[in-house]
Amino acid sequence: MGTALVTGATAGLGLEIAWQLATARHDLVLVARDGERLDRVAGQIRAAAGVHVEVIQADLARHDDVTRVAERLTVTGADPEDDRRPVGLLVNNAGFAPAQRFVAGDLDIELDAVDVMVRAVMVLSHAAVGQMVPRGRGAVLNVASVAALTAGGSYAAAKAYVRTFTEGLAVELKGTGVTATVLCPGFTRTEFHDRAGLSTEVLPDGAWLHAADVAAEALADVRRGVVISTPSVRYKAAAALLRAMPRWAVRAVGHYR
Template structure:
């Protein structure tokens, strides 16, 4: 039976990935900071799907924890066939005048961890001649909405680089670029979403289903929903000066929506 390792697996898209992969009869390795919650999720998945579920508590901003997860990804005795780099980190501030330590933590989780785990997975998977890496980016990668956009732009481009280098190896790389998605991430992060229209939102089940279908087909850039596919095409087509102007006016990305409640 194939095994998938999911970071940020205790909530949001990560939890939805866990359920859909469990339903598809994948064994799982669940990675997140909240060990109690991970064990609760693992018990539910084992009971509902009859699969093996391993819990790996880790804070991906901590070098030793990241190294442990990379070691598990690369373990030849317990091969991981699908790596889902999903762990998130809310950057609830402007870069100018913001707390540098928060920016460095975000960089560790959203960029460095993706790099390290993808490196471990790619080497192990190429040796076996099969496997898939799914990195969660965002439509925000095409905007200029703070350092979150910069992090996700790196993930998107990195995944394309990875896909080129993996061509012909039997291993694929996919960047998932969803738009706004209903999960508990925003509430837990203290994000005010009250001013966003219903049409802007996707549901986690559809996003994950589309992503996994694209992984199976070897798609490199996965953008769930027609409306965000169109929006992404628009953002790529217009001059970058126009994108910057739109973000300055708060009309694209997440600008103005990451302010803490209260």
């Protein structure tokens, strides 16, 4: 069924996407920073799903690490000395919330956010489509957020980049056999908020999505070639409302914290 490379594959949405792809008989390349956790997840998926799983330990805030991951995406399968299979699906999922105000915040955290959620997405997408288009097939799934439509600080700005970039990529890829989809989830129960020290108690239960549902809807949308994937009726309605609201009203809704 082909090979998928998933960044941020050891937790939350990426882990769920990896499991669902493995269950659908895709081989995997898993990318994250924590090497022990990567090996543990890879072992569990191999044992349960019987698929081939490679791991690449990489910090996507580091440019040389991104280059190593990009090199894996350029494999075409044509070199008889290289038994690695070409990647048919790239999932740019790794991300985190800077969770600070910009003005007095740590600039290094802001720059890491741009490196992981903007620069890495751009570099890895470029490497992937460069290999997929000549083969006439493949797909890129970039994970943005419904926050892309808000004025929620630099996180929202990074996700707005991912959303617009992926739409542009989809336009360019038309007729090539390669597709680009941007996933725009709402609040989803993962490690994301805990890692950033963001409180989850302020939101009602009904605001939360389950990672399994988000992953299933996203992968179904990739298979159908949908460009903007917004899982759940709730968040489709929220996105429609945000697009219809005047920007002053969107700004009034506020900031992350």
